[in-house]
Structure formats: structure tokens, C-alpha cells
Amino acid sequence: MVVSGAFSRMLPWSIPTPLVQILLGCLIGLSTSYSVSLDPELFLLLFLPPLLFLDGWRIPKDELFKDVSTVVELALGLVLTTVIGMGLFINWMIPAMPLAVAFALAAVVSPTDPIAVSAIAARVPIPKRMMHILEGESLLNDASGLVCLRFAVAAALTGTFSAGGAALNFLWVAGAGLVIGVAVTLVVSRAKAWVTRRWGEDTGSQILVSLLIPFGSYMLAEHFHASGILAAVSAGVTMTFAEISREAMAVTRMRRNSVWDTIQFTLNGIIFVLLGEQLPAILAEAKATVAITGHTQPGWLALYVVAIVLGLAALRFAWVWLSLKFTILRKRQSNGGKDMAPPVGTPNWRLVAAMSFAGVRGAITLAGVLTLPLVLNDGTPFPARDLAIFLAAGVIIVSLVLASIALPVLLKDLTMPGEPSKQAEEDAARVRTAEAAIKAIERHQHRLAESRGDADRYAAAGGRVMDLYRERIEGLSEDERDAAREQERLFRDFRLVGLKAERAALGELIRTRSVGGETIRKLTRELDLSEARFRG
Template sequence: MDAITTALILLLAVVASGGITRSLPLPVPLPLVQIVLGVLIAAVADLGVELKPEIFFLLFLPPLLFLDGWRIPKDGLMRDRGTILQLAFGLVVFTVLGVGLFLHFMIPHMPLAVAFALAAVISPTDPVAVSAIAARTPIPHRLMRILQGEALLNDASGLVCMRFAVIAALTGSFSLIDAFGNFLWLVTAGVGVGAGVTWAAGVAKDWITRRVGEETGSQILISLLIPFGAYMLAEAVGGSGILAAVSAGIVMSHIEQAGHVMALTRVRRAAFWDMIQFSANGVVFVLLGEQLPTIVHAATRAVSEAGQREPVWLIVYVVAINIAVAVLRFLWVWVSLQFTLFRAARKGETAEKPSWRLIAATSLAGTRGAVTLAAVLSLPLLLDDGSPFPTRDLAILLAAGVIIVSLLAASIGLPFLMKGLKLPPEPTHHEEEDKARLVAARAAIMAVERAQHDLGEGRSDADLYADAGARIMESYRQRIERGSKTGDAAEHLRRMERIERELRLAGIRAERNEFYQLARTRQLTDDTVRKLVRELDLLETRLAPGA
């Protein structure tokens, strides 16, 4: 019962965080609000939450990483793969070496292996917080795609570096050859298992659907089980469960392009996964806030071991680490950009050089989040000889501090850096979207003609099929005619479409209000109202601007 009560309290805090964030006059990121709520919960109630790292990893990371891999735009991922790989792998190693040496210099009592482990923990970025900031401070789409792609891959590289550093701390030895071999196996096994599990689940699901039909609830449940299955199987064979969850999501997006799932299933599944993402991310940050007083108390005792008597040095350490991480990230991004411009010049291509503010925004947007918290909590309690793991409590506090300060810095700095910034032009997809609509309209007309002929052939009411088919095909022919217009004629049609959309939306909202009124007067059953309102909701979603 205590566990259930705790879970409900955490979920209630996540619900409250959304309303609080929207009501604030300043663009405060949602994770910060959730951390504050967690601290308040700890102040008024002792939930006694014990975060076991293996359970924490298994419960939260697989679905979140799976969803990121599923939803990230693959065209942007491929187009910017060079930049993403540089940030996800090169920058992680650069950060681990630079910050690890800096930590050992700043805190001599912290062993070098532990310093490298902590540096590896804080190297992965978290795009969720940046997305929350982007809701009020627009960030270029391409930059967001790069940050999301980086976060998908640097989780694995950072955790692999942490694993090797922890092994070195436990055993006192490190082999570069063994580390490289283990890294290859972790990556290969993780990606292979994730892709294989998703492919096998997709084949089995399609086989069953063809024979017994599709049931929406089962399809949603299968999509939830896939990341957990991929993660657990990859870990069982010694691979990276993180990469398995990511690759499972990427393969899932390709399987979905076959279109074997009903539209209703897709609509419901999208809503379900939105809820999972919001809840899981929220609970992670509320838990961080709930654990923060305990972490601070333990680290205050540990700071004396670092040779300092005053707890204020904890703040100094956290700020210094964030500055070091930001400086290293800025240097890496700047050098990578110069290398990209040099390659473009060698090929005779012209590339517009971004301003330093955009480079600084890219550096500042590398906030830390759920993976950092989960990873630092997974540090072992004891060494192989049974002695306590050195400076573990201090490492946990420093990682938590980096999360909070990076969120604060991004929420304050990004709006300032992005204000009035002239951005390099981004390619638009209006032309290819219009072409796709025209091709789809022609295919639809042919399909309607065939269906009209097949369904109406030999029937006494064949004329009804002909009339219905003509009405449907006329709407598609109007779409084709609109697509062939150019210049002022095209602009006139676009204005007409906007006006028509606004009028249709006004009618839809009036219909919905009338349905609710009929329900309140008991003239419609609840099931009927839900069905009618859902149809209107789907239609309004399709017609709404930006849909």
C-alpha cells in the first residue's frame, strides 16, 4: 500500500507541474518545476523512496529512449549524421577526459577513476528539458533535431565510458584493448537485439492480425512491451540495453511506414505514448527533487573528506563543473564547425557561417536530465575488497547539481541568445508536400472509381454508388486543381482555404457544444456522445493550423 500511495503522490505532482509551468510568467522549464515539487514533497512527507539503480534504469529508460528513436525525424538524422556522431561520441570522450582530469585536480580526494566515472555520468544530454524551453523560446528545427539525435546516441556512449571507469575503480586496472572490444560488443549486440526484437514482434503481430483481426488495446500493449523486451534481452547477452531501446524505436518507425495498423490504433497509441512520456519524465524529476535533501545531507558529510570544512564548497564545485562542461562543449562545437566549413571549401561548396550566438546556444542547450540521475545512482556501494566506494555521496550530489544548474542556465541563457538571432535558412518541404498530396489525390480517384465499379456492379441501387463516387472524386479533383495553380491564383486559393478552415472549425465547435448540451439534458447516451465528440476532435485536429 505504501508503494501505491507513493506512486500516486508522484503522479499527482507531475499533473500539478504542468499547470504550474503554464501559469508562470517566465519560461521556466518543466523539469525545474517538478524538481521543486519533489523538494516540497520531501519537506512535508517522508515517502521513504529507495531508488535502486537497476530498477530505475529498467522502469524509466527503455520506454523513453524507445519513443525518442521512434519519433525523431529520420531524414534530419541522416542529413546531420556527421554532426550528431561528432557530438554523441567525440564530444562524450572529450568531456570525460577533460572534466575527469579537472575534477581530480579540483577535488584531489576523489580518485581519478571515480572522477572519470562522474564525468561520464554528466556527459549525456537530455533534450526533454530543452523541448520544454523551446515551447516558449523558439529553437531552430534543425538544431532541435541535432540535439535530439545527439541525446539518442550519447546516452549509450556516456554509460559505456562510465562502466569502464567504474571497473577501473573497482579493480584498480584498465585495459584499452579490452575496453575497445567490450565497446564493440556492447554496440553490436545492443543495436542487433533491439532491431531483431522489434522486427520479430512486427512480423508476429502482422501474422496474427491477418488471421484474427486487429485489437487496438493489444497493439498498444505490444508497443509498450517491445522496449522492455529489447532492453532486458540486450543486457542478458552483455549488450547495451540503452542502444537496444533506441534501435528498437528506430526500427519501429520503419515498420510503421508499411501502414498495417488501423488509423484508430495509431490515434489511440499516440495519445497513450504521450501520456507515458509525460508521466515517466515527470516522475524522474520529481524523484530527483524528493531525493535532493537526502543527497545534500550525505554530501555535506562527504565534503569534509574532500578537504573542505564549509558546505558552501559544494556550490563552488557544481558551478565550476558546469562551467567546465560548457566551455568544453563550446570548444568542441566551434572546432567541429571550422572543420565542416573547411571540408565544404575543399569541395567548392558555399556554407554560411553561423554566428557565435548560435554556437553558444548549441553549447548551452546541452542540459542534463534523467539518464544522468539514473547513471549516478547506479554507482556501486562497495569496492571489491568490501570497503565503501570512494566519494560516492559527493558524486551523486555533484551530478544532481549539474542537472539543476544546467536547466537554470538553459532557461535563462537560451531566450537571451535566441532573441533577434538571424538563423541560417532551413530547407522547406512545402513543394514535396504539395506533390505528395497531388499524387495521393490521383491514387484516391482511381481507387474510388474501382471501388464504385466493384461495389455497384449488378445492384439495383448502382446509381447511388455512382453519385457517391462522383461527390468523393470531385473533392480530390479540386485538390489537384488547387495544386496546379501558381502566383496570385494560388495565393487566392490559399486564402480561401484558410477562411474555409476557420468556418469549418467554428461549425465543429458549435456541433460539439450542442452534443454536450444534449448529453446534459439526457437526450444522448454517454457512449453516443463520446463517439460523436471523438469524431469531431479528430476532424478538428486535422483542420487546425499547423496540423
């Protein structure tokens, strides 16, 4: 994973990091006789709860709610359509694969992976609104796809399936999972806040608690036969609101963000490296795997992968086109009728194609397919398990390759509908917080002067700080805004030049051993915080 991060930056072509990780994983699989094998349930527990929890925690809630109808259409409607349509298509194309297993395969290839999309589009930035839709879709379709997988596996294990029973079971699985995730986060947050108020905050414990919440939510939901996946997602979404009134210390938030960034990078990277590590063994058994389909040539497997990818792309293109068409129609109707609204237009085909190719498959698909049971209830091997894993792995790789080629072309110079500027909102928030700070400083000045005397000293110290806030308010006024922003930009540039010189001078002091370790750590931290502020 460390090497893959370096390679993806060194290569002149826009090759996404997941593809580099898969290739390096293949080298590991080809160069050693050792192999990694994980119990499916253990694999599901280790990788999915923290990744889904973090997605729910960090996704912008306002942007998600703004396009919630589009997100739900993609995350629920498209997933169900994909599971049913592709399940029937795969079973028709490969009659040797039982229908329940075909539905299971369709369920695991239905979720999309926004992390892979971000890596692909690193050199051609995806418009923010499109990325927010893709993030929201991924957050929900991970859960809906994996819930469908659960029902398909249950049907394969038992050999029976009842639509009515499945509907009732789905309500319990989904509803109880969501409630448990919310409840666990709220209870843990309240308990943590109660302890902190009485005995102070320990940064390490706070970070560890945040890491344990997704696993606790997942395991508790699974204990009650609910969806651990949905529990992890709802726990992450709730975490945003639970922390609004129970603020952690700044140092805790900074360190926790760093830890979670590492966790996310590590888990996603491990999954792709594991996929590459297992590919040689999967390909080595290609002859035995293709025999399941009734053919003898391994080339048939590649044909099946391409057919599934094309089928997924066609379904997604049609769904996105219809979704945008209905969105345009709804906006036209909300504008007051035919006379006041512009005529219904046709969605931009490049936009639809970009949204279609952006639906790449990644870590969740691989994690889901590897959770297929090894044996049925009677002890016989799970039918076509190796074939399903091969096809899912092929879909991941082909979709990544196609997206890495097509997305830069489709997104280049693509004009998106204008988005309202957030600058006025940001300015208003800065003024409001600055005014609150000035009032708080004035009150603190009076308290100190009354209790300790020497009012002039406190007035001078408080005045210096209040002047900084007054400069902010004046700089954000209508008349001086542009000039103030230009001054702020110049100030930031000069500060970065000064910080660079400070860091070089500190390095010289370290080399000559003119300062001790404690001083080095303190000054380095101050420089790091200042640089992060001005570069951010």
C-alpha cells in the first residue's frame, strides 16, 4: 500500500491508486507461495463497519438532503432494479449458476465506490454536486445492496424464498438496524460527555471510543438479527449530530481525524491488495471455474465479465437519464406551470454518461462477494462460489479501467448548472462568531477587573484580541470585502514564506543540537498548526 501510493503519484498517466494496488497485489500473489484466506463473517466484520460508519459521519448532510430524491432513486430504486434485472440476466447467461446465487452476485455488484471515483478523477475534478450525489448514493446503496445479498444468500442456503416473508423480514432488518445504530451512538456519546464533564477528557480514550462505535453497532444489530450494515451507517450519520452539543477538545478532533484518515486509507487499500493477491489463484483455477458454466475455454469468463459490465452500464445509463428527466419535469412543475417554466429539456448526454461511468465497483463489492458462505446448510460446497468471486473481481477491474479512460474525457470542459456561492453564508458566520467573541472578551475583562483590580492591564490585553475580531468584521463589510480578501491572500502568502524560513532555521538548530527534544516538539507542532491553517 505504501508503494502503491508513491507509484500512483509517479506515473505520468492518470492511473487510479486502486488499480495500482491490485497490480501490486498480483505481484505478491505470483512471487510467494503464501496466501491470505479470511473467514467470510470475519472479513465482513473487520472491513465494512468502520468504512460505512466513516462515510455516514463525513458526508455533507446539507448537500445530501438537497438532492435526497435523486440519491434515493439511485441508491434504492437502481439497486433493486439492478439486483432483479442483472440477477435474471446472469442466470439466463450462465444457467449453471443457481438463480439465488445469480441474485447474490447481482447484489454485490450493485453498490458503487466513490473513493475509486475520486482517485480516477484526481486530475479532472468532478463537479462538487455530482460528487455529493455519488457519495450519498454510495452510502445508501452499500447498505441496500448488502441487505439484498443477505436475502439472496439465505435463499441459496435454505432453497426457499417467500416474497411476503422477505418483505416483513426486510422491515425488521432495516428498521431495527437503523434504530440500533442511532441508539448506540447517542448512548455512548452521552456517557462519554458525562465522564468528560466530571473527570476531564483523555484524547486516546476518545479516539478509541469513536473506533469502537461502528463495531458495537454492527455486532449488536447482528445479535438481534437486524442489519449490522445499516446500523453502522446510521451510527455514522448520528455521530455528526451527537457531537454538535458535546464538543471534543481541538487536539482530540485533530488526532481523531488523522487516525480515521489512516483507517480509511488502510482498509480500502488492504481490500484492493487482497483482490490482487487472490487473482493469480483465481485465474489458475479458471479452467475448473469455466467448467461450471458448461464451457471449456477460459475466454468465456472474460466474455461474461464484459457482458455483466455492459449490462450494469446500460441499466445505470437508462436510470440516470430517466431520473434527470423526471427531475427537470418536477422543477418545471414547481415553477408554476407551462407558461412560467422553460420547456422540458433533454438531459445532457455527457452528464448522463459521466454519472454512468462514475458508478465503478470497488471495496464494498469485493468485501461482499468474499462473504459468500463456503458451504450450504447440509455441508455441501456453496454452488458457483468461485465463479461468483471471479466475475465480481472482473467487474471491479473492468469498471475501474473503463472509468479511468472515459471519465477524464467526459468531464473535460463539461458545463454544470451553476451552484449558489457559499461565500455570503461563510462571511455571515464569521461576523457572527467574531461578534460573540468580542462580547465574551468584554465580559471576561469586567470580571477580572472586579475581582483582581488593575483594569487597565486587562483592558489592554483584551483590546489587542478584540481588535483582531473587529478587523475581521470590518474586512467582511460590503465596501472593503474585495480589498480585505486581497490583503488576506497576501498575508497568507507572506506567512507561508515566513513559516518556511522558520522551519529551515529550526532544522539548522536541530542539526547543531542547539535545542532540546521538548523544545523541538513544541516548536514543530506550532509550525505544523500554523502551516495547516494557512494552507487550508
